[in-house]
Amino acid sequence: MGGLTRSFSNERFAMPAALVTGGTTGIGRATAELLHARGYQVAVTGQNPESLARAQSELPGDVLVVRSDGRVLSDTDALMSAVSARFGSLDLLFLNAGIFRPAPVAEVTEESFDEHADLNFKGQYFTLQKALPFMNDGGSIVLTVGIGSRRGTPGATVGAASRGALLAMLPSLALELAPRRIRVNAVSPGATDTPLLNKLGVSESGRDAMRSKIPFERFGSGQEVAEAVAFLASDAAGYITGQDITVAGGYGLGA
């Protein structure tokens, strides 16, 4: 962690700092909790007032909870001001905010297409761009992609493409940031038990059908994805850049 070696005299600045977008629920929230437990200063974002309020009351009191719509660039500017005012700089940027609203090609609306592209790709891209001046050299960037960007699922065209765009840029980004020793990697969750499944309205029988396709016969947890993010951010992954770690219980390995 680049932050451990910074030479600030204030002890608070000696702790590494992480920004987790979409950190109010699910995978992001589990990651924020894990990082905090491992000694990070943490900031999380979300946009829904209810999940923001819940995160504010349930996360440790020193976690910075910021309302910031990832689709709105002026929100992202304000987010960076808040984060830099609190932490000074960042050691980990976890770009995780995202949506997935499946629909067959024939039923995809322009509105839904734009919503996915604006958050999952454009929003992530400009959050990264705006965070870079605050990233410490030697820091780490982790992007949430998803196994659906490499394995087919009917109804997932827009979700897969909007996240797959992140995978496409990963090698170039890793090369661009290598001179600063900033490592850029991705995590690709398979079916993970988070509020997303409820938002999708997946029934119990639908969940059973999903489980039956997973070699481990269960959903992953947010904590299991969080462990991969924490690893990628750690010194243990200090020679790893431009890679995508799949956390999917074996899903997608077979024919």
Ligand SMILES: NC(=O)c1ccc[n+]([C@@H]2O[C@H](COP(=O)([O-])OP(=O)(O)OC[C@H]3O[C@@H](n4cnc5c(N)ncnc54)[C@H](OP(=O)(O)O)[C@@H]3O)[C@@H](O)[C@H]2O)c1
């Ligand atoms: N769960 C899975 O099976 C799975 C599989 C593959 C990939 N993924 C990806 O993993 C990421 C996390 O998903 P999850 O399962 O943890 O889902 P989740 O519980 O729905 O969490 C999504 C997070 O993104 C935030 N978010 C949504 N729209 C936003 C916006 N416009 N601006 C800022 N934040 C916004 C949400 O905050 P609000 O509540 O405030 O909207 C929430 O904090 C997503 O990108 C998802 O596509 C999930």
